[in-house]
Amino acid sequence: MASADPLKRVQLHDKEFVPFLTHEDIHERVKQLGQELHHRLAGSQPTYLVMLKGAFVFAADLIRHSRLNGEVDFVRTSSYHGTETEGKIRMHLAPSPELVAGRDVVLIEDIVDSGYTMQAFLPELEALNPKSITLVTLLHKPESQVVPVNIDLVGFVIPPHFVVGYGLDYNGLGRQLPAIYQLAQDF
Numbered sequence: 001m002a003s004a005d006p007l008k009r010v011q012l013h014d015k016e017f018v019p020f021l022t023h024e025d026i027h028e029r030v031k032q033l034g035q036e037l038h039h040r041l042a043g044s045q046p047t048y049l050v051m052l053k054g055a056f057v058f059a060a061d062l063i064r065h066s067r068l069n070g071e072v073d074f075v076r077t078s079s080y081h082g083t084e085t086e087g088k089i090r091m092h093l094a095p096s097p098e099l100v101a102g103r104d105v106v107l108i109e110d111i112v113d114s115g116y117t118m119q120a121f122l123p124e125l126e127a128l129n130p131k132s133i134t135l136v137t138l139l140h141k142p143e144s145q146v147v148p149v150n151i152d153l154v155g156f157v158i159p160p161h162f163v164v165g166y167g168l169d170y171n172g173l174g175r176q177l178p179a180i181y182q183l184a185q186d187f
């Protein structure tokens with residue numbers, strides 16, 4: 001895996017980020033994930049369920065590389081903050097039940113970090129009776145994970161540092177960056 005040019009740091013709000021995964025690294029891996037999805041779901045017309053906002057860039061590339069004739073739907077959640085409410089999510093945009101019931105669902109996430117989002121969302125998705133769920137995440141931070149999550153496909157296993165770019169933000173900024181960057185103060 002090539003590392004990004006260490007000279008090209010980016011500033012977002014008050015924080016500086018250093019290159020971590022190049023656009024080429026990401027492109028190559030997303031292509032592989034798309035091919036793997038094609039192989040696993042050959043003959044199916046899946047529903048691609050995209051977790052907003054962070055997964056929208058990854059999903060656009062993954063869906064095209066998977067070359068499956070499926071439909072697309074979007075979900076938006078946010079987590080409650082505070083120790084007593086951790087693990088609960090607020091549903092801002094729920095999946096369309098008719099696009100889940102009896103369908104092969106490809107759930108597309110940008111990152112599994114603590115695991116709380118998926119731990120809370122997966123039972124809600126299962127309650128809509130999909131035929132199957134394939135959870136694909138571009139990034140996974142196993143060292144930060146607090147609760148177990150069954151992930152089917154992972155793009156990159158990464159260390160426990162905050163990352164931005166390729167859809168992921170820091171306080172709203174950085175989603176447009178083609179590469180992925182890590183918080184500089186962690187180094």
Ligand SMILES: O=P(O)(O)OC[C@H]1O[C@H](OP(=O)(O)OP(=O)(O)O)[C@H](O)[C@@H]1O
Pocket residue numbers: 051052053054055077078079109110111112113114115116117118168169
């Ligand atoms: O495993 P966890 O610790 O729960 O973290 C993962 C979640 O965090 C991010 O969403 P975020 O709440 O930042 O919203 P966004 O996608 O709209 O930026 C990401 O898109 C995941 O959904």
Ligand SMILES: Nc1nc2[nH]cnc2c(=O)[nH]1
Pocket residue numbers: 111113114161162163164168169170
């Ligand atoms: N942008 C961003 N969002 C996250 N949500 C959970 N972990 C992360 C992370 O490392 N970066």
